Amino acid sequence: xxxxxxxxxxxxxxxxxxxxxxxxxxxxxxxxxxxxxxxxxxxxxxxxxxxxxxxxxxxxxxxxxxxxxxxxxxxxxxxxxxxxxxxxxxxxxxxxxxxxxxxxxxxxxxxxxxxxxxxxxxxxxxxxxxxxxxxxxxxxxxxxxxxxxxxxxxxxxxxxxxxxxxxxxxxxxxxxxxxxxxxxxxxxxxxxxxxxxxxxxxxxxxxxxxxxxxxxxxxxxxxxxxxxxxxxxxxxxxxxxxxxxxxxxxxxxxxxxxxxxxxxxxxxxxxxxxxxxxxxx
Amino acid sequence: xxxxxxxxxxxxxxxxxxxxxxxxxxxxxxxxxxxxxxxxxxxxxxxxxxxxxxxxxxxxxxxxxxxxxxxxxxxxxxxxxxxxxxxxxxxxxxxxxxxxxxxxxxxxxxxxxxxxxxxxxxxxxxxxxxxxxxxxxxxxxxxxxxxxxxxxxxxxxxxxxxxxxxxxxxxxxxxxxxxxxxxxxxxxxxxxxxxxxxxxxxxxxxxxxxxxxxxxxxxxxxxxxxxxxxxxxxxxxxxxxxxxxxxxxxxxxxxxxxxxxxxxxxxxxxxxxxxxxxxxxxxxxxxxx
Numbered sequence: 001x002x003x004x005x006x007x008x009x010x011x012x013x014x015x016x017x018x019x020x021x022x023x024x025x026x027x028x029x030x031x032x033x034x035x036x037x038x039x040x041x042x043x044x045x046x047x048x049x050x051x052x053x054x055x056x057x058x059x060x061x062x063x064x065x066x067x068x069x070x071x072x073x074x075x076x077x078x079x080x081x082x083x084x085x086x087x088x089x090x091x092x093x094x095x096x097x098x099x100x101x102x103x104x105x106x107x108x109x110x111x112x113x114x115x116x117x118x119x120x121x122x123x124x125x126x127x128x129x130x131x132x133x134x135x136x137x138x139x140x141x142x143x144x145x146x147x148x149x150x151x152x153x154x155x156x157x158x159x160x161x162x163x164x165x166x167x168x169x170x171x172x173x174x175x176x177x178x179x180x181x182x183x184x185x186x187x188x189x190x191x192x193x194x195x196x197x198x199x200x201x202x203x204x205x206x207x208x209x210x211x212x213x214x215x216x217x218x219x220x221x222x223x224x225x226x227x228x229x230x231x232x233x234x235x236x237x238x239x240x241x242x243x244x245x246x247x248x249x250x251x252x253x254x255x256x257x258x259x260x261x262x263x264x265x266x267x268x269x270x271x272x273x274x275x276x277x278x279x280x281x
Numbered sequence: 282x283x284x285x286x287x288x289x290x291x292x293x294x295x296x297x298x299x300x301x302x303x304x305x306x307x308x309x310x311x312x313x314x315x316x317x318x319x320x321x322x323x324x325x326x327x328x329x330x331x332x333x334x335x336x337x338x339x340x341x342x343x344x345x346x347x348x349x350x351x352x353x354x355x356x357x358x359x360x361x362x363x364x365x366x367x368x369x370x371x372x373x374x375x376x377x378x379x380x381x382x383x384x385x386x387x388x389x390x391x392x393x394x395x396x397x398x399x400x401x402x403x404x405x406x407x408x409x410x411x412x413x414x415x416x417x418x419x420x421x422x423x424x425x426x427x428x429x430x431x432x433x434x435x436x437x438x439x440x441x442x443x444x445x446x447x448x449x450x451x452x453x454x455x456x457x458x459x460x461x462x463x464x465x466x467x468x469x470x471x472x473x474x475x476x477x478x479x480x481x482x483x484x485x486x487x488x489x490x491x492x493x494x495x496x497x498x499x500x501x502x503x504x505x506x507x508x509x510x511x512x513x514x515x516x517x518x519x520x521x522x523x524x525x526x527x528x529x530x531x532x533x534x535x536x537x538x539x540x541x542x543x544x545x546x547x548x549x550x551x552x553x554x555x556x557x558x559x560x561x562x563x564x565x566x567x568x569x570x
Contacts, residue, residue: 191514199422
């Protein structure tokens with residue numbers, strides 16, 4: 001029986017390998033895009049179902065209440081909804097953990113807005129909208145830590161960094177800072193913050209707005225040491241792979257950009273959070 | 282009594298239920314495998330599931346890792362699991378035996394220590410391991426005491442594993458000690474051995490031999506539970522797999538971690554079965570051929 005089982009497993013793996021190349025079905029942008037609400041591919045007809053994680057952090061959301069329209073991501077979601085023709089009451093929020101947002105199978109949301117960075121690897125599993133925020137990485141530390149004064153590129157490699165699993169900051173740490181000590185990777189940002197407070201790690205690398213919120217609200221005696229130059233990283237809305245809704249949402253984002261709405265929302269919600277000196281990795 | 286070849290044949294035919302039994306067992310096994318294959322290969326979402334969980338390319342990348350891109354090797358992580366397991370195992374065996382012996386001593390003056398040992402086992406068997414790991418890994422550094430608060434996360438993780446598992450294992454030891462007939466200790470005492478010496482030279486050696494299979498069972502469980510130390514930021518196999526899956530949005534790294542843990546635990550599980558079989562044969566008065 002052992003042999004039979006082995007043959008079967010081997011066959012299964014082979015099939016899996018074959019299937020790898022053929023699962024993607026890119027959305028076909030048609031020449032004449034009909035984005036009226038009845039024509040949209042929605043979870044629930046007439047409603048725009050938007051997901052984010054809980055707790056939803058500042059300054060992306062406010063008071064952990066996505067439906068209040070406050071905070072940058074909440075405001076962007078409502079701006080897109082309005083652009084598509086939805087009223088505020090036609091937007092329904094659902095909770096989606098980051099880890100399950102890219103699971104196979106049907107999604108329970110039309111799009112997920114949760115500070116998710118776009119990458120070509122990730123585009124194998126889901127579809128992303130155009131950028132609604134261009135991300136820089138920043139360093140948060142206690143004011144008493146040596147990194148506050150000694151952060152030349154050569155100094156930076158000597159510190160112990162911490163992060164939340166799933167952030168692109170870990171890739172940034174590994175590819176640009178190249179630290180000598182293995183970074184610590186926690187389940188949540190809150191765990192990383194506790195580790196920072198108790199000096200288990202020297203610094204957290206995270207996107208600039210989150211870093212500024214952390215240093216000002218979550219870590220007593222915390223400070224943002226600086227932010228790194230852009231790498232072209234950006235946040236996009238996450239859709240089920242191949243969802244044709246992406247095209248209409250992208251069109252909405254284009255219109256919001258040309259009306260400078262997105263720019264104004266960034267000024268309104270993030271300006272206090274993104275004016276940070278730039279340091280080199 | 283040495284088992285003859287007839288004995289063996291009998292045991293074998295009892296297991297499979299004779300010739301008709303062989304047909305039945307083969308059919309049922311094929312049916313189950315067929316059903317699993319059907320689910321994996323022909324279900325509507327199977328292509329997506331296979332790609333997300335069993336993509337060979339992703340499994341290879343997760344296994345090897347790519348540190349430059351923030352992807353840590355799952356195999357490299359497993360080395361840390363094995364290190365944690367080996368260190369914890371030795372400490373657990375020692376600490377658990379000490380606790381079991383304390384609970385077995387009858388000296389009246391030692392009552393407070395006995396009560397402490399009882400409280401210890403009750404507490405650590407009752408509190409979920411993950412909470413012990415959290416409490417030690419985030420609580421002790423917050424105390425801000427020299428040495429105790431400045432250890433690496435992996436040290437707190439191993440300490441939590443030791444505290445929790447020693448409580449279970451001490452109970453296994455205690456069951457072993459209780460299973461040694463009281464006449465053994467009585468005979469030892471009548472020969473002039475002290476209570477401690479009777480325990481040390483007569484009871485414990487017999488007790489430990491009897492509880493080896495259940496001890497190994499606990500250690501199989503310990504091997505997997507080393508993965509929980511990841512909550513302290515330690516990049517072991519499971520965390521490396523988690524980093525991979527959340528970076529590239531493909532769960533195949535978890536499949537690699539699961540396979541590696543199986544490679545680690547299955548031999549120990551089979552070895553435990555083997556020891557149990559030997560033990561059973563001995564108890565039935567047989568001698569292994």
